[in-house]
Amino acid sequence: MSRIIEDVICKFCGCLCDDIAVETEDDHIVKIKRACPNGRSMFLDYDSSFSKPLVNGREVEWDEAITAAADILDKADSPLIYGLSSTSSESQRKAVELADHLGAVIDSTSSVCHFPTSQALQAVGEATCTLGEVKNRADLLIYWGCNPLVSHIRHFSRYSANAKGMLLPNGRKDRTVVVVDVRPTATSKVADIFLQIKPETDYEILSSLRALVHGKKPEYCIDGVNIEQLEQLAAMLKNCRYGVIFFGMGLTMSTGRSYNVTELFTLVAELNKFNRFSAMPMRGHGNVAGADQVLTWLSGYPTAVSFACGIPQIGPGEFTSVDMLAGKEIDAAFIIASNPAVHFPHAAASHLKKIPTIHMAPVSNGFTGDADVILPTACYGIDAPGTSYRMDNVPLRLRSVLKKKRPTDEEVLIQIIKAVKKC
Amino acid sequence: MKKFFTLITGRTKKQAHGLHKGIGSPDYIAATSYVEICPDDIASLGIIEGQKVKLLSEAGSVELAVHSADIPIGLLFIPMGPAANQLVGPETFGTGMPSFKGMQIKVSPL
Amino acid sequence: MLGITGGKVFDPINGIDGRLMDIWIKDGKVVPEEMIDKSEAQIIDASGKVVMPGGVDIHSHIAGAKVNSGRKMCPEDSLRLLRPRSQITRSGSGLTVPSTHLTGYLYSEMGYTTVMEAAAAPLVARHTHEELEDIPNIDKGVFITMGNNHFIMKCIRDGELGKAKDYVAWLVGAAKGFAIKIVNPGGVENWKYGKNVQNLDDEVIGFGVTPRQILTTLGQINKDLKLPHPLHIHGLRLGQAGNVDITIETMELMNEFNGHFCHVQFMSYGGERGSLPQSASKKIAQAINEKSGVSVDVGQIVFGPATTMTSDGPAQFSLHQRIGGKWINDDLESESGGGLAPLTFKRNNPLHGTMWLTGLEIFLLVDDPWKVFLTTDHPNAGPFLGYPQVIRLLMDRDYRTREFERLHTKAKKNALLPELKREYTLYEIAIITRGGPARRLGLKNKGHLGIGADADLTVYLPDDDKEEMFSHPAWVVKDGEIVVKDGHLVREQPGRTMYVSPNYDPQIEEDIKAHFKESYTISFENYSIRSEHMGPNEKISCD
Structure with a gap:
């Protein structure tokens, strides 16, 4: 007997997409609708036998x-x-x-993923939001040391870059997307601005951005970036309406660890004096x-x-x-x-x-x-049913x-x- | 040429897919057993794509086939998994987090 | 079966003021003596002791997203209070933001048996319920924030008040909430543009509605739905000098609908805007005394560490700007927001001294104890463990004077407190900690010891030091089971989560579904919490 179950939640990654349709036949999954390749194979490759x-x-x-x-x-x-x-x-x-x-x-x-993020939160707190606020308000999106088009495949379409929302009726056209990473990635290829940095320079760059946001110009040089690029980014940070920085293990696994994230959280907290700004770790599982x-x-x-x-x-x-x-x-x-x-x-x-x-x-x-x-x-x-927390800590009941x-x-x-x- | 390369490990779609097939599956092993190097570095190492190289860190060593990729000079990328973890040391600098990104690696052709 | 015999009973709901009497308990309820087979009943000899119903806390932040963010942000708070595991209890940590089990133990050891979690946004109420299930030994409920809800504001804008009512009924049931909470109506939405509201007629950006409209609409809906608790209101301009005027204006507006004004100490300051706040206790107490539809809880400052947390995002941001240090902000789609910042209240800080005075003066100047309840807005003005000290301050004028003398000179200058001679009686303490909050919450089986009441009670050893007396009750009974014996926790048992689920026209669901598609990132079908997925729970009827 075949049946289709709607509004199924995929728990593969922190996105917890909850619009999946699963078709089963004689208690086997035969078809998945709307899931990304990662989610699709989680459902289709699963063996539920005793x-x-x-x-x-x-x-x-x-x-x-x-x-x-x-x-x-x-x-x-x-x-x-x-x-x-x-x-x-x-x-x-x-x-x-x-x-x-x-x-x-x-x-x-x-x-081994975001404990350094928790350590940063213990140090300075965190200005954050739910994914719906990103969808409805964020006109500036920065992805720092993360590659959602590989790890959180529907993040762009459901919640961030490509999503249409309350203040962004035209979706992607209404938003500016910046990627900061040490190598070109699937995500950097679709960004408006790709700031390619050298490994191990995240902390210096974040500190410099803090200085620039406060109108001070750093006098030192950072390997791989020039000050004009950072000035441009700092101006964008200050002049957007609602900015969000998503960050991944590019920050938490590199030299500096929690200090990188502490600097990021401090930058984001300070930006709230100028406009509204949030940070959010890209939680994996x-x-x-x-x-x-x-x-x-x-x-x-x-x-x-x-x-x-x-x-x-x-x-x-x-x-x-x-x-x-x-x-x-x-x-x-x-x-x-x-x-x-x-x-x-x-x-x-x-x-x-x-x-x-x-x-x-x-x-x-x-x-x-x-x-x-x-x-x-x-x-x-x-x-089995049970409760799961999305990457923005919104709890959902898995079906x-x-x-x-x-x-x-x-x-x-x-x-x-x-x-x-x-x- | 540079003496040391910087190793970045990370997720890939195939690595995630392989996990669903099982960590002993050929899909998973194939998805996690190669190293990405940029064409310039491949040339200066005097090797060709597909060739195996020996990677050596202070924590260990592993032999992997080379994939040419659009990454910066001096960088190596290996999908997260058992091969990469031969090279990653257990030092966490008091954070719990090992250097999954940023290990210094010597590369020698086989 | 249990008998508590020979105690001096203070049960204000039933008008009992220190009468020697026996209380009989069977199947978790207070029953008439004749229903008890005395040969089988366990007897607690309470002669020479004071018996009160179990304590009822009308406003405390004990569970959910914000509280847990406080725990996560403040590992230093864990080190302030540590509890090792025992044969019967779990380990725990935290003074201002204790872990869940420890929260239950600490309330239980203080003689409290019912506690209301003061705020959850419906989107994350599932989290709150998971934590509530992990808080043993007390019954609880959660208030659902609605003062910045997009659907409600759209209904107001479009003049569709019937629709708003059906939505509210659906929402409180979907989130398994107990009451409607309003936090800085419109101000939290405006904060998402970096702004706030200052007056009842300011505009909410993007909706063209005002705080006044949000308050009166929800006040009317609360009344129409016959919810057990009136609207629970945290108004505008929390913590700002001169906010007493807007608080009184809001009380005047809401008097006809009935309204409970929480942590009113934070809302009762005089002084010029932007200057150091002054106590405006006289003014606010007069307003409370005059308005029959208004009740308050105080949010009394307790000197020492606190963790401030509220859905009032802009208030938390301005506090952060003033004091620096750690800050959390969390904007929640279509519904709410919030923030946190740790803080220590100090006697030698003029502002903190003034806040302390303001709270105590309100307690002493509000004539009718049925209108003013004991809270510290835990953990905003200090931890709930400070209640016994506050009780001593209210009951013991000499102690109060000594504590007053320790304040900063600037705080003492022109203070009203030294003139206030009133000392609370045990009967009045039983009102502000039991009968009053239970009655205002509409909990018919709580806060009293009449026949049919839930068998939640506390036995105290009389002591001139009222702080000691109320810190360490000799016995605490919850649902007819002895949970504290000779001052020690002897039993851990689950408590119930109480919720309301008023009727609504199911046609509203189509509108809500459309709203979800437009505004939310989760589907309507995955939003509602079902009672079978909660821990032990009890639906409270609306009539």
Whole structure:
């Protein structure tokens, strides 16, 4: 039997496009409308079939897998719970409860994307807005160290450059688009202005823009740009009606890290003396913004939280996963809906192979193969409903379009919490 | 020519697509196992497109095929993934964030 | 089954002023004695103790996007108060912006059982509800901001008031809100152009409507929909010198519709515009005393750290411009906005001293305690943990005088406070912290201990030091379960989220769908929150 489900939310990236139509036939997805290539393959490549959990490579019943997972966590002195960005906020809340109970460190994939952004926010705050304000008001858009046409493919059409909005009835014609990056990208090719900068010069350029905005001319030179280019950009920043800077890992992963973002946030805050201005990180995974939110409301901190002393403590560089794994300070890991084995530097990823590991994810994501306990769960937004936070922190309730044949992350976490409380 | 290249890792459409197929899938491995270098640098390295080079950082090394790309002189781009992460060191400078962008790399033809 | 026997009961809604009596509880409700099988009932011996209904907070920022931004921006606040996990409770952190579970524990340990989250934009109310579910031991509700809503302003512009009413009814139900909140009507929209409103007849850019029209339209709708709580109003020019006049003008405008004016301390300053604010407590108290349709909560300053947060984006920006430091702004499409800035209130700061005086004077000059309620606009004027200290200031004139003497000389000059001899009684404290807010919220089962009331109550040990007495109740009962025993939290249990869902003409949905297509970035179908996706909840009827 075939049916079409409208207004489905795609949770592939932080855009959380909620206008997707999914056609299913006999509980299989056969057609996707309106999704971008990334979203389309997330739906079409997903395998919802039942599969059993594995313990040491052996198929077992769920009870046994839960007991094995609880046993690993209970025996560990310094367990790490990592991932969270592609699961629902309901599961994230359970994961934090588990971490609190165990005295574990809990860290999300924000650790290797926008934790420096949170550190900047802790330092100076952030002037921001929702994507609808971008669509309805923003006449100047700056994309700094990000490439949305590859990573957030419908961002331009739904929310920013190409969208028609209240004060921008002609869409793209009514907006000026600037891209700042170290290399030409798909996004820079469609910009009105492409400011190609040298790697590692973001901080200097942002500082210079601050000076220029305040009518001061920097006397130093920056490798790769001339002062006239910056003067032109500073004038644009001051003279627009409502400007927005979107920024990505070009800032957070480069030298300076949080200082780059602090400088950006300061610039944006100061611009509000002249006109209206906002900044927004391009959050990658569908619910990575939710991971920050949930951890914050449960512990006070967005990322890299240790419950080891019985109280929540934050520690950039200390309780962050890459540092703890590379320093061999972790003796068991529970990986939830993520793949640090391929996304972490080799020195950190290799420690994962040496310690007992539990990996919970929708089976189609693929497993590292090295995990001692593998927990194949349902996928939020495809065969399980749940809450997810968009890149601008607007929460949406993901729909489920297929019958669920595996348990959800939340259900498994509830069982594991029960089991470790018995240990 | 420059002694060191600056490595930028990042997302690509094919890398994202490969993730859906699974991290062990040929799609994913193909999508994450090459290095982009600009034509000028390819010429000065005395290599040709498609040839394998050895990339060496203070954290490790990896051998990858060269793709010619429109990027600045002195820059390397590798899609985020296990190959790139052979080169990225675990130092985070107290932030939690390793140098996924900005590692200094030596390139030698094979 | 539970009996609280021999206590001195203060239950103002039922007119009980310190009478020795027993309270009997069964199935989470107060019941007549004859319904209790005493051989099975657990007895709390309250002889020599004071029994009051559980505290009811009418205005506090405890959950949702803004509060969480405060937590995220202020790791330093986490270090001010840390709670380790225990056998029965979760760990937590934060004094002015405590984490969710800790918020529930701290309110519970202070004898409070019901707390209203003061503001959520409907677009992000789902976030607020997720956090509310994670706050144990108290019942709660959330007020929905509508004072800068595009659909409502368009209806006003086009003279379609019936449409506005149906929309409001739909919106408060869709967001699972408890009441309608207005924050700086029109000013938050104008802030999106870098501007604000200063007067009731200023124009809202792009809509051609005025704050006056927004206030009266929503006042009429609130009345027509028979919502349990009147319009909850944060007016114009918050924090500005000379704002008392616009506040009184707004009270005069809204008197006929009924209006609750929140954190009125911030809205009651004299002095020339742009100069240092003066206390205009006498003027505002007179207005409150004269107007039968007006109630207020104070937003009393508590010296020490605070985190200011409001949907009033332009007010937060001007505060940031004055004090510097960290600042968050968040513009929300088609609905609202907001901002945050951390701040410490200091005794030796003349302005902070004046603000402190203004609040206390309002408490002491408003004749009818049923019209003035205890809040610190948590965490704007200070954390809710300051309530016991405020109670002592109200009940103990000597203490108040000593605290007054510690203020900056400039703040003390010409101050009215030293002349005010009034001391609140326990009965009056029970009104401003229980009966009053519960009645004004329209919560029939809260704030009293009559038959059928929710079995939420607090037992205090009498103490001359009223701050100590109200900081550490001996027993707290929530829904008939003992949650605090001998001053210690002994139980964590979920609380309920109360909401209203008034009827509306379903035809309005077509108009709303069109509005969503035009203005929003999410679809109409993904907007409404369903009660089955919330934690424990209770629909409160509108009649």
